[in-house]
Amino acid sequence: MTDRAEPSSDQPHLMKPGGAWAMAVGGMIGGGIFSTLGVVIAVAGQFAWASFVLGGLVALCSGQSYAALSRVIDRPGGSYAYLMDIGWRRTARIAVWVLVVGYTFTVSVYAVTFGSYAAFALGAAAWVKTAAAIGAIAVLAGINLMGAAEATFIEKVAVWGKLAILLVLSGFGLARWDTGQLVADPGSPVGWTGALIGMGVVFMAYEGFQLLSYDYDEMEDPPRTISRAMPAAILATMATYVLVALGAAMLAGAGEIVAREEVALAIAGREALGLAGFLAVSLAATFSAGSAINATVFATARLASRAAEDGEMPALFGKRDSSGVPWAGTLLISGAAAVLVVIGGLEVLVEVASLIFLAVFALVNWLAIHCRVGRRWASWIGLCGSLGGAAMLVLYLAGVV
Structure with missing residues (x-):
């Protein structure tokens, strides 16, 4: 175990369980x-909801592996x-570069989502989507440069606001239950294999909870906080995904959601509550994407800074200001994500991530098994689920399934 100084619990900038939960939920949703x-x-x-359930179970098992390993190394x-x-x-050097690239892709996905909903709500030209993204x-990179307290406050406000809107939307949809609305293309039926493929394709929806392992030193009583916040965030996110997948399909129809994938929930909101629902969901989407950008940049910059301090990434990533904020990493990651917004498409970015x-x-999960930490049965489920999802995704991309 690595020795480190215990932070004082009365430091105002440290995240408590509620703040850590919000950061993880914000990163996922x-x-x-x-x-x-x-x-x-x-x-x-029609099995999209099952894809979210399967992905959530893999994420939950993986989360216990992350939490157990974090408690053991205590940093x-x-x-x-x-x-x-x-x-x-x-291997660590390779892993950190893969992670930073992966997180940069996810920031670009969130930014595309932000720009799509903002431009659609305003009825603006296509270039506005890219500009808004x-x-x-840029704005959220600036907030991150201000420090942990400001980033966590933004996360709490955004998370509770979007959860309220999404759950209300789901309630209206479920009240209009019609199984026919779940079918995207009646002429091309989908079997349960589709749920397995969907789990692989959509798995980046659960990327976010592990960001807490990079923010470990930003927490009050880290072992206790991460053990509570991580599984709670995954369960809350999984429940939200299932409810919205079903509710939105009832409102807009699966076919319309596929056809307008970048702004599908705004259309569902309009079906539920007219203009008010359209505006509420558009607002939730922009807040949601914004909070995810915030949480991901916050954690990724700290991961890169740690690796730079160890000599595993360029020293520039380790540059911090007087408040300890990794300003260079924040700017580099944000800048690269902005470039991907310009050159990438949503589906490609989602699948790569x-x-x-x-x-x-x-x-x-394999490391947790190898190091004999946490619940080994859960780590085995997480390992097999992750490998299975990856295999299905590769086969799908190759056109085999």
Whole structure:
């Protein structure tokens, strides 16, 4: 175990369980249901809800592996730190670069979602979507440069606001239950295999909870906080995804959601409550995507800074200001994400990010098994689920299934 100084619990900038929970939920839902619902319905059809359940179970098992390993090494860094702790430095160097690239892709997904909903709500030209996406990255990078307290406050406000709107939307949809609305294309029936493929395609919707392992030193009583916040955030997110996947389909129809995947929930909101519902969901989507950008940049910059301090990434990533904020990493990650917004498409970004995180979660579950920490049966489920999801995604991308 690595020795480290215990932070004082009265430091106002440290995250308590509520703040950590909000940061994890913000990281997941921001890039999840708003960005990926249309993508997963296109693959899984009426079993899209099952894809979210399967992904949630894999994430829950993986979360216990992350929490157990974090408690043992007692320092931030996630899979990178775990590998360094057992002396696998070369593998750790590869892993940290893969992670930073993966998180940069996810920031770009969230930004595209932000820009799509903002431009659609305003009825603006196509170029406004890109401009709004880049603007969101810039603003939230600025908030991150202000420090942990400001980033966590933004997260709490955004998370509770979007959860309220999504649950109300789901309630209106479920009240109009019609199983026919779940079918995207009646002429092309989808079997349960679609749910397995959908789990792989949509897995980036659960990327976010592990960001807490990078924020370990930003928490009050880290072992207790991460053990409580991580599973609670995953369960809350899974429940929200299932309810919204069903409710939105009841309102807009699965076919319409697939056809308008970038703004599908805004259309569902209009079906539920007219203009008020349209505006409320559009507001929730922009807040949600914004909170996900905030949480991901916050944690990724700290991961890169830690690796730079260890000599595993360029020293520039380790530059911090007088308040300890990794300003160079924040700007570099945000800048790269802005470039991806310009050159990438939503479906491609989602699929690449999903594959990266399935591989990373498989690695973390294997490390938990190898190091004999946490609940080994859960780590085995997380490992097999991650590898299975990755295999299905690769087969889907190859056109085999």
